[in-house]
Amino acid sequence: MKILYFAWLRERLDRDGDEIDVPDDVSTVAELMDFLAERDEGFALATQKRQSIRAAVDEELVEHSASIRGARTVALFPPMTGG
Template identity: 50%
Template sequence: MQLRYFAWVRERIGRDAETVEVPDTVATVGALIDWLSARDEAYAGAFAERDAIKVALDQEHVDHEAPLNGAREAAFFPPMTGG
């Protein structure tokens, strides 16, 4: 799965994208966040404000309970503001 990180999520992890093999036991967006958070301190820090993290699977916004269902891309970003 291709993972993309934006704004402070990217800054905390130290990269803007990567490709990972997600274990079969990771079935939802929330489980993916848990799995990533357990990788190391940078990921744990990036996802520490878990409720603030927005997610898109294959460019469609989803909530943390959404199933991965073979998605090819997940993007993680904090809420955006603008004017």
């Protein structure tokens, strides 16, 4: 699965994405964030405030409870500040 990072999350992780094998029991955005935090301390630190991270699954904005099953791309990023 392709994971994308944007804005300050990208800067704090010092990379714009990861390509990872996600175990079968990781089925939601929230579980994916737990999984990423367990394998990478930097990710755990950068995403301590979970409510400040938003997500998109296959180019669709979603809540943390959304399923990631079968997804190709999950993007994680701070609240948006466009316009």
